[in-house]
Structure formats: C-alpha cells, structure tokens
Amino acid sequence: MQILKLDPRALKNNPDDARRSKSSPQADALLLATVKAVGIIQPPIVAPEPDGGNGYIIQAGHRRIAQAIAAGLEEIDVIVGEAANDNGAMRSMVENIAREPLNPVDQWRGIERLVALGWTEEAIGVALALPVRQIRKLRLLANVLPAMLDHMSLGDMPNEQQLRTIAAASVDEQKQVWKANKPKKAEGADWYNISRALSKTRMFAKDASFDDELAQAYGIEWIEDLFAPADQDSRYTTNVEAFLGAQQEWMTRNLPKKGAIVEVNNWGQPELPKKAERIYGKPSKSDHVAMYLDRDGKVQSVAFRMPEDKTKGKGGASASGNDAGMADDPIIDASKPRPEVTQKGQDMIGDFRTDALHEALGRAPVEDHMLMALLVLASAGQNVRVDSGASDGVYGPKRFRRHAARLLSEDGKLAFDMETVRVAARSMLIDVLSCRRGMSNSGVVSRIAGDAIGADGFLPNMGSEDFLLCLSRQALEAAAKDANVLPRQKVRETRAALVDHFSQERFVHPSALFAPDRQDIVDLIRHGAAVDDEEEADTNTAAFEEDGLDPFEGEDDLPDTFDDESEAGEPDEEQGAYGIAAE
Numbered sequence: 001m002q003i004l005k006l007d008p009r010a011l012k013n014n015p016d017d018a019r020r021s022k023s024s025p026q027a028d029a030l031l032l033a034t035v036k037a038v039g040i041i042q043p044p045i046v047a048p049e050p051d052g053g054n055g056y057i058i059q060a061g062h063r064r065i066a067q068a069i070a071a072g073l074e075e076i077d078v079i080v081g082e083a084a085n086d087n088g089a090m091r092s093m094v095e096n097i098a099r100e101p102l103n104p105v106d107q108w109r110g111i112e113r114l115v116a117l118g119w120t121e122e123a124i125g126v127a128l129a130l131p132v133r134q135i136r137k138l139r140l141l142a143n144v145l146p147a148m149l150d151h152m153s154l155g156d157m158p159n160e161q162q163l164r165t166i167a168a169a170s171v172d173e174q175k176q177v178w179k180a181n182k183p184k185k186a187e188g189a190d191w192y193n194i195s196r197a198l199s200k201t202r203m204f205a206k207d208a209s210f211d212d213e214l215a216q217a218y219g220i221e222w223i224e225d226l227f228a229p230a231d232q233d234s235r236y237t238t239n240v241e242a243f244l245g246a247q248q249e250w251m252t253r254n255l256p257k258k259g260a261i262v263e264v265n266n267w268g269q270p271e272l273p274k275k276a277e278r279i280y281g282k283p284s285k286s287d288h289v290a291m292y293l294d295r296d297g298k299v300q301s302v303a304f305r306m307p308e309d310k311t312k313g314k315g316g317a318s319a320s321g322n323d324a325g326m327a328d329d330p331i332i333d334a335s336k337p338r339p340e341v342t343q344k345g346q347d348m349i350g351d352f353r354t355d356a357l358h359e360a361l362g363r364a365p366v367e368d369h370m371l372m373a374l375l376v377l378a379s380a381g382q383n384v385r386v387d388s389g390a391s392d393g394v395y396g397p398k399r400f401r402r403h404a405a406r407l408l409s410e411d412g413k414l415a416f417d418m419e420t421v422r423v424a425a426r427s428m429l430i431d432v433l434s435c436r437r438g439m440s441n442s443g444v445v446s447r448i449a450g451d452a453i454g455a456d457g458f459l460p461n462m463g464s465e466d467f468l469l470c471l472s473r474q475a476l477e478a479a480a481k482d483a484n485v486l487p488r489q490k491v492r493e494t495r496a497a498l499v500d501h502f503s504q505e506r507f508v509h510p511s512a513l514f515a516p517d518r519q520d521i522v523d524l525i526r527h528g529a530a531v532d533d534e535e536e537a538d539t540n541t542a543a544f545e546e547d548g549l550d551p552f553e554g555e556d557d558l559p560d561t562f563d564d565e566s567e568a569g570e571p572d573e574e575q576g577a578y579g580i581a582a583e
Helices: 027-039 062-071 089-099 104-116 119-128 131-142 148-150 160-169 171-181 193-199 213-219 238-252 342-365 366-376 400-404 418-431 446-452 473-482 491-501 518-546 574-583
Strands: 002-006 047-048 056-060 076-080 234-235 259-261 278-279 288-293 299-306
Touching: 002 047, 027 062, 027 131, 056 062, 104 131, 119 131, 131 160, 131 574, 148 171, 148 238, 160 193, 171 193, 213 491, 213 518, 234 238, 238 288, 259 574, 342 418, 366 418, 366 446, 473 491
Parallel strands: 047 076, 259 288
Antiparallel strands: 002 076, 047 056, 278 299, 288 299
16 A cells, blocks of 8 residues: 555546435534545545556545545545455445444445345355345345435435335336325425325234145245244235235135134124124133134134024924934034135126116127016116005106107107107116126026026126136136136236136136026015015905904914914015016
8 A cells, every 4th residue: 555646536436336325404514514624534534546557546535536626626635445356335334334334325335236246145244244134135125116215315215114115116106106205395395194095904923823834835925024023923925816816725624523603893802603602711611712813913712602592392302302313502603614705706797787788789790579578677676666556655766768768759749659758778788787796786586687688698808817816716717617717826827827728818707697596586486476475465465444344353263372473464665566567
C-alpha cells in the first residue's frame, strides 16, 4: 500500500459499492464544512483499474471524495491498495457495516452482488458475522417491486410483518397495489394498507394432521416463512382449498368407530347431532366423538353423548320385541362424504343451465302445445309471484306486462297472430324460468322444461380452469377416465391435462344436465295431490253449509291426538304452486 496525491475528479466510482442509498442533504453539508475547515483527515482508499487501466477506482470514501470536489480541492491524499478479485464487493460490505449499519435494501443489493460473484450464503454469513437465516431473509427483498425498493432505500421501511406479506405477493399484485397507494413526494408510504391489500390466508404446516404423502397428492407446496422465529415450524401454504381437502380426507381415514365428521356454526362451534349432549369431562367408552375443522383449519374433536333409545322396554328389549340383533348404541348420522362439486361449482352450474335454457327457449324449435304447457309449468316456479284476484295476497312483478302488451291492440282488444303469441310465450318463459341458485331459482320445473326442449345441447363447455377447480379429486379422476386422459399424481396436473384436452372437445359435467332427480318429481306429484285433497275438503264443507248442517258437529268426540298434527298436514304456499303445475 502507498499514499499518493491525486486529483479527486480523476477517481472513478466503484460499481460494486455496497451503500447505494443517498445521504441526507444535512449530512452532506456537515461533511463539506468539515472538509473546508480541516481537510480530509482519513484518506480514501482506491485501487488500480483492472485489466491494465491507468485510472483508479474508489474502494472506500465516496462521500469524502465527492465533498472534496465540492470544496474545490485540487489534490487529496489517497491510499492505494491492491485490487480484489471481486472488485472490492466484500471489502465494501465489511467497511460499511463496521462504520455505520447499512439499511436492509443496501445489504440485500450487496449480498446479491456477492452471490453473483460466486459467494455462497454460508460464506457470506461467516464473513459478515450474520446468521444464514438473516442472509436468506434479506434475499427475500428480491421479490419486492423495484419501485418499492427505491422508496425503502430512502429510509421508509415497513415493519417485519408487513415486509413478509409484501415479499410473499407476486410482482403484478405489488404493482397494482403500489399504483393505488403510491405516496406523494416527501411523504411516507402507508405500509399498513399496502400489506393488508396483499395479504393472503395462510394455512400452516404445524396445524396439518396429514402427512407429506397426502400433501403431495393434493398438490400442496410448503413455503418457509423466513421472518418467523428459527425454532418454529413456519412452513405455510396459500392453497386453502387443497389444505382443507387434505384435512377432510385425513379425518375420514382416521375416524373413530363411534365418530362422526360435523360442520361448524357461525361462531366456530361444532354442530352436534340433534339431542346430543356435549361431554366436557372425561368421556366413557360408550360416548361418541365428533371431529371438525376450526377456523384455522386445525382438526379438533369433542365427545358427546346421545340420549337413550325410548323404544326400549324395561328389560332392555324394544317395544316391538325385535331388537335382539340391533346395537345398544343409538344410531347417529354417518359422516357425509365430500361433495364432488363445491358450492361455487353449483353456482356456476346454475348459471350454465339458465343461459342454456334461455338460449333453447329463444332458438330451439318448440311446438305450440309445448309452449302452452311450458307457460303453465313456468307459473308454478318457486320464483314466480303473480297478482291474483283469487287470494288476498298481492304480489307485483311489473316486467311481465310488456309481454301482454304485444297481444293487445290500441283499443285494448286482443289482436294477435300465432307468431306473436309464440314470441310472447318464449319471452315470458325466458323471464320466468331460471336455474340460478338463490331467490330466482324456479326449482325442479325449470329442469323439467329444459329437459323437454333439449336445453342440454346449449350448455357451454365446462372444461375450463374455473369450473374444474370446483371438482373434487374423485370427480376429476372420473372425468379423466371418461375422456381417456391418464390421471396424474397431483390434482393440479390432472386438472391442467383436462383443460388442455377439453380445449378441443366439449365437456359437460353429469350433474349439470337438465334431467331432474326422480325424488324431486315424486315430491312435485305428491304436493299436487295434497292440494287436490285440500280443495275437495273445502268443497264438501261448502256443501254442508248450504244444507244447513255443521260440518264440525261431533268434533268433541274425536280424540285429542289429532290437534298437534293438524298444522303438519297443511301445504304451504309453495306446495300450492306445485299443485298448479301438477294439474
């Protein structure tokens, strides 16, 4: 090493300098005043240019040299050292950390430069006296939007939890959130709202009851949270649906002999079977176990006790005397298997059916007698409310008036041809019939109508990523088998193969077809028969009154047991609507 006097303007900045953040104007003004008053006390360190250059590169003292130039000094003393293999990257890191701690952004940039030069994380940790976990934590800043990094380098840093959330989000998501929350000049960033907008639900591996094999089957990939304490299992996943599905399958596989899988209510408490008594103490061998998932996705279990069977006699036998082969414990509902299609998938199917039904009603050939029958059928839908003079209830969908207006002349007389009737009938049916889930659902009558006019042919291709995400693993494998697609080991790979396959072919899930369930048809016919019986009873009552007889004479002689069940036999208003369709 040697000391030389050099022109500070001839010295070149080091591209691998660790400190990239600009110093404050107050600090620069103070250093400039010091240089003008006493000069530079500690000479900067420079090194010859590599590859045979004649100049010198600054290794340490960038601010001192800059303020010497600002002070107008012609020459300054510098210490000339040997050039390092890494262009002084590690030397710059050590020198800056020892003098004044670097902010996290500058530390990360210096570490990334060292890694690019061939340094390992372990070697960097030893050289800087930092744990490897801290090195990996700083390298997470590589996932932060560059615009955010520039703002952080000014000294406005989020806290550890907020930085963890920001680094876990994608660059596109960060770009959108930063655009909406970008601070004005000389103002701090609202890191709380920024991290809140980028936060995602995390399901932690420490809460999982399933093993790695089941996690791999559901396509769960664990991400290590480097900001969490080192002595804790901080792995997590944002694939909430796959996590809960794996937990559900684990409960099904490990369900006790007297166990049941139950749902939770709005307060996160398990919904036990009716008349069940929860056991808070030590359960006995005859008690049952209910397993459920709490709000964090953990598998929880509670013990409960069912009341004794009232049909048993004093000697332990039932009143029928035919319980010798029956179990002593009361029967509880078996655990419900996981549905093939999720609630979101059912909503999508309802939309698909409604759009297909409306398109079929507008385009498919329908005979006139079928149109008339469909109008009667549509008026029995559970989403239809009609202004009627036959009852005291008044309901008013005004949108149906426009269809009636097509059939009238200017003087209020009916004047139409069959083509006008057909158009009005189709428009009326389109407004009335719906398969969408919610208040507009027409019930089974809309599926009967769709099946009658061939609306299955108007259903769209359901082989999209959005819909296939709503299917369970078993349903995906069944669809793959029907399409001659080989199921993959991971669910997401099977789904991707199906999406690629159905991009050229049409796929309709069997549960989306219009053919109604047989039980729904039976219920519809039964409700119609109940309405007929009620009308017949009303007719007989009126006949008694015309003859001057009391239809309820002798009622006091009847047994009292019929009183409690009188309300159960009365059909409600919806059943009356089904009765109209049955007629």
